[in-house]
Amino acid sequence: MTTEQQLKPGQRVERLRRAVGLSRERLANLSGLSATTVKFIENGRRSLTLRAAQQMAPHLGVRDLGDLFGPSVALSLGGRASHPAVDEVRRALTAWHLALDGEPESTDYLRGAVDSAWQTWHTSRHQRTAAGEILPGLLLATQRAARLHSGDDRRTSLALLAQAYHLAQAYLAWHGDRELVWLTVDRGMNAALDADDPLAIAQATWYAAHLLRAVGRGDEALERLREARSLIEPRIADGGPEWAEILADLHLCAALTRSRTGDQGAWSDWDTARSIVDRALPEGFVGLRTRVSRPLVNVYAVMCAVDLGDPDEAQRRAHALDPASIPSTERRGRHYVELARSADLEGAKEATLHLLARAEATSPETVRYSPAAQDLITRLSQESPASIRAEAVDLARRMNATDL
Known part of the structure; x- marks a missing residue:
């Protein structure tokens, strides 16, 4: 029998979650995490980081993080x-x-x-x-x-x-x-x-929604996005391409927000965005500031599939997407990180490391400052098989993985 002291951090999270009567999806939404992240923390496929613990603790009734990590885990307080x-x-x-x-x-x-x-x-x-x-x-x-x-x-x-x-x-x-x-x-x-300016208000709402989602206020983010769409939709017919561009971007933001809480309705918003781009924007269109384009819509499909915990769908969506077609170096680096997350869902450590290395070669600062990339690199440097561990540790040192 496993004693209380022997419980792993993920097991502690699951026990506390059940004790306060929260589903994984509800805990994820409250904490600003994806339901997949909570699931994989609980089953041990993803380590419990200090950042995730701090986000979940108030909703689990935890005041001492030792209740999540246990007495044998040393915590680094170095911060991001x-x-x-x-x-x-x-x-x-x-x-x-x-x-x-x-x-x-x-x-x-x-x-x-x-x-x-x-x-x-x-x-x-x-x-x-x-x-x-x-x-x-x-x-x-x-x-x-x-x-x-x-x-x-x-x-x-x-x-x-x-x-x-x-x-x-x-x-x-x-x-x-x-x-x-x-x-x-x-x-x-x-x-x-x-x-x-309705366009300016809608775009400001897009940025606000990302932060609301990140702090666990996903429902509020979706409501604000609906309000912003109501400003743009009546003007689509008579406006220029920038109106369709912003409307598609609002739907993409809603798709990502839904996927982070495990809501399959994400695909409805994603499909609406794809339809707008295909129907209302010229072939080859790329938004100057938003980078809305046909390749970007496909990037979001991969992101949604990963957040919904479906690596097969993520790989299917990524199969025909040439990373070189993504019209943003920063977005291309993030795309490689998402592919690395997909490989991690399947436990493919060699592929995860390869894709993170591609992300670093594309956009080093995307990897250095991305919490998801840092978590992957840290775990690879600690858990990889001997055949790739030295390479993983070297990547972690170059990218300043904070938990080393």
Whole structure:
């Protein structure tokens, strides 16, 4: 018989979950994890990380994490890796310019600067370093313009300011203070609302929904996404491709949100997004800031299948998707991480390591700051067979896996 002290962390999670009367899906939704992650933690196929334990603990009635890890597990309190430019971005976000003078940059100039910043984010192999250099100046310029312009130019400046905050959110999403991420979401939404621009509001909602999902408020995220779609849908027929682009992106976000809670309804939202892209966007269309495109829709299909715990479907969806066709280096790196997660679901450690190495070669910073990639690398370095362990440890050292 297994004594209380001999229980593994996953067994402890399952016992506590049952004791408080939660299903795996409900615990996942409350904790901001996928139902598959909770399942695999409980059955031992995935290690319980400190981050996951902290997310689940309040909903399991746990105040001492030793109740989850047991007395024999040493915990590293080093925290998440943080990017060196976070302090400069924080200063830019929390600077209040009480007095401004001079002439603001023109809206045409600012639009070019914002578009260039997003292009850099999607094409650089080291997108966080590149964004960290751009963001302080971009935030200041768009903040000044929103304050100093008037009339239509002010509304346009506010919509561009919202985009600058969205880029800051993308930069901060996997590192830095959670409060800073909330700040970018709130500032971005307020700027979009002040601009009174449905496209800007819808895109701000897309970014807000990702954060709501990450903190276990998936139902709220879906409701906000429904509201945003109601702003866009009546304008699709008479609007340009950017309206269809944003509508498809909202459905893709809803699909991912549903899949993270094990809801097979994710495929309905995904199929709607695919239909919009196929029907309403020109062949070869790629959204400048969103990267919405036919390849991106297929990337989301792989992500949904992985989150739904279906590696066979993930591999089927990925079979015809050439990674080189994905119009974003950052997204391509994340796609390789998703394929690595799929291989991990099947216990294929060699394939998992190979795919993580491909992700690193594509976008090192995506791997270095992705919690999912870091978890995979850490476990591979500790649990791989001897034939690949040295390679796994080397990758973990290069990518600064935090639990080594």
